[in-house]
Amino acid sequence: MTARPAALTFVFALVVMDVVAMGxxxxxxxxxxxxxxxxxxxAAARVYGVFGTAWSVMQFVSMPVLGAVSDRFGRRPVILVxxxxxxxxxxxxxxxxxxxxxxVGRVISGITAASVATAFAYIADVxxxxxxxxxxxxxxxxxxxxxxxxxxxxxxxxxxxxxxxxWVAGVLALANAAYGWFVLPESLPRERRAAFxxxxxxPVGSLxxxxxxxxxxxxxxxxxxxxxxxxxxxxxxxxxxxxRYGWGEMAVGLVLAAVGxxxxxxxxxxxRPAVKWLGERRALATGLACGAAGMAxxxxxxxxxxxxxxxxxxxxxxxxxxxxxxxxxxxxxxxxQGQLQGATSALQAVTGMIGPTLFTQVFSxxxxxxxxxxxPGAPFLVAGAxxxxxxxxxxxxxxxxxx
Numbered sequence: 001m002t003a004r005p006a007a008l009t010f011v012f013a014l015v016v017m018d019v020v021a022m023g024x025x026x027x028x029x030x031x032x033x034x035x036x037x038x039x040x041x042x043a044a045a046r047v048y049g050v051f052g053t054a055w056s057v058m059q060f061v062s063m064p065v066l067g068a069v070s071d072r073f074g075r076r077p078v079i080l081v082x083x084x085x086x087x088x089x090x091x092x093x094x095x096x097x098x099x100x101x102x103x104v105g106r107v108i109s110g111i112t113a114a115s116v117a118t119a120f121a122y123i124a125d126v127x128x129x130x131x132x133x134x135x136x137x138x139x140x141x142x143x144x145x146x147x148x149x150x151x152x153x154x155x156x157x158x159x160x161x162x163x164x165x166x167w168v169a170g171v172l173a174l175a176n177a178a179y180g181w182f183v184l185p186e187s188l189p190r191e192r193r194a195a196f197x198x199x200x201x202x203p204v205g206s207l208x209x210x211x212x213x214x215x216x217x218x219x220x221x222x223x224x225x226x227x228x229x230x231x232x233x234x235x236x237x238x239x240x241x242x243x244r245y246g247w248g249e250m251a252v253g254l255v256l257a258a259v260g261x262x263x264x265x266x267x268x269x270x271x272r273p274a275v276k277w278l279g280e281r282r283a284l285a286t287g288l289a290c291g292a293a294g295m296a297x298x299x300x301x302x303x304x305x306x307x308x309x310x311x312x313x314x315x316x317x318x319x320x321x322x323x324x325x326x327x328x329x330x331x332x333x334x335x336x337q338g339q340l341q342g343a344t345s346a347l348q349a350v351t352g353m354i355g356p357t358l359f360t361q362v363f364s365x366x367x368x369x370x371x372x373x374x375x376p377g378a379p380f381l382v383a384g385a386x387x388x389x390x391x392x393x394x395x396x397x398x399x400x401x402x403x
Contacts, residue, residue: 015142017176023150024165027253028158030238049360056352058110071194075122076186083177085112090170125187136322141268148260155253216331218397225390227348229383231355236363245304262315280323281398287320288391295384299377
C-alpha cells in the first residue's frame with residue numbers, strides 16, 4: 001500500500017487545529033481552578049489532579065469503544081464527532097460558574113477527545129509499515145506546531161480574559177469538524193473493516209490485544225511508563241512555573257510555545273533521518289534517555305534560564321514515541337489498527353487516572369508549609385526515573401531474538 005499524501009496532509013491539519021484548540025486552554029485552566037480555590041496553589045494542585053483523573057477515567061472507558069467503532073464504521077465519522085463534541089464542550093467550560101461545572105466540562109472532554117488516537121489508526125491505514133515511523137513523526141510535528149501556537153495564543157488571550165481562550169478553542173474545534181466534513185476522505189475500505197464486538201471494545205478486552213505478541217506486551221509496558229511520566233506536564237507544569245519562577249499566563253504560554261517549536265523540529269525533521277541512521281530500536285532508546293535527562297534538568301533547575309536550557313534536551317524524547325508506535329503497528333493486521341490504537345489509548349487513560357493525582361500530590365507535599373525540604377521539582381525527578389526504567393525495558397524487549 002502507498003501512502004496518500006493528500007490524506008496525510010488532511011490528518012496533519014486536523015491534528016494541528018485540534019491541538020491548537022487544546023493548547024489554548026493550557027495556560028489558563030489551572031489558573032482558573034486556582035482562582036476558584038481563592039489563590040491557594042497547593043489546594044488548586046490537588047483539585048486539578050482530580051480533574052485530570054476524571055478526564056482519564058472517561059478516556060479509559062470510551063477510547064477502546066471508539067477505536068473498535070472506527071474499525072467497524074471507518075475513521076472519518078469518529079474524528080468528526082470528536083471535533084464537534086470538543087467544540088461544544090469548550091463553550092460549556094467558558095460559561096462554567098464554578099468548579100462543579102468546570103468538572104462536568106472536563107468529563108465531557110474525556111469522552112469526546114478521540115481524534116488523536118483515531119488519527120494514528122488513519123496513518124497506519126494509508127502508510128506502509130516501513131514508513132510509519134516517519135508518518136507518525138509527521139503527526140507528532142503537528143502536535144509540536146499546535147502546542148507552539150496554542151499555548152502562546154492562550155497566554156495572550158488569557159491576559160485579556162481567563163475565559164476568552166475557551167471560546168476561541170471552541171470555535172477552532174468546530175471549524176476543525178467543518179473542515180473534516182468537507183475534505184477528509186475515509187481511510188479504511190469496507191472490505192478491511194471488522195465486525196463490532198463488545199469483547200474487543202471494552203477497555204479490558206482491548207488490552208488483551210497487547211498480549212498477542214511478547215514484544216507487543218513489552219512495548220506496551222514501555223508506553224505505559226512513557227505516558228505516565230508525560231502526565232507530569234499537564235498535571236503540574238503551569239503551577240510549577242508560577243510557583244518556582246513567578247511566571248504568569250503570558251510567560252507560561254511563550255515557554256510552552258518554545259517547547260512546541262523544539263518538539264516540531266524533532267518530530268517533523270529528525271524522526272526520518274534518525275530512524276534511518278539508528279534504526280527504530282536505537283531511536284527508541286535514545287529518545288527515552290534524552291527524556292530522562294530532560295526531566296532531571298527540569299526538576300533540578302533553580303532558575304528559569306536553566307529550565308529553558310532543558311527544553312532542547314527534552315524535545316529529543318520525541319524520537320521514542322513514533323519509533324514505538326511503528327514497531328507495535330507491525331504486529332497487527334489492517335483490520336485491527338483501530339483496536340491497537342484503542343488499546344494504547346486505554347493504557348494512556350490508565351496512566352491519566354494515576355498520574356494527575358500522583359504528580360499533584362508529590363508537588364503539593366513538596367511545597368506545603370512545614371515540609372522538611374522544599375523540592376518543587378520532585379514530580380519531574382519521579383517522571384525521569386520512570387523514563388530511565390522505560391529505556392532499560394525497551395532495550396531488553398526489542399533485542400534480536402526477544403520476540
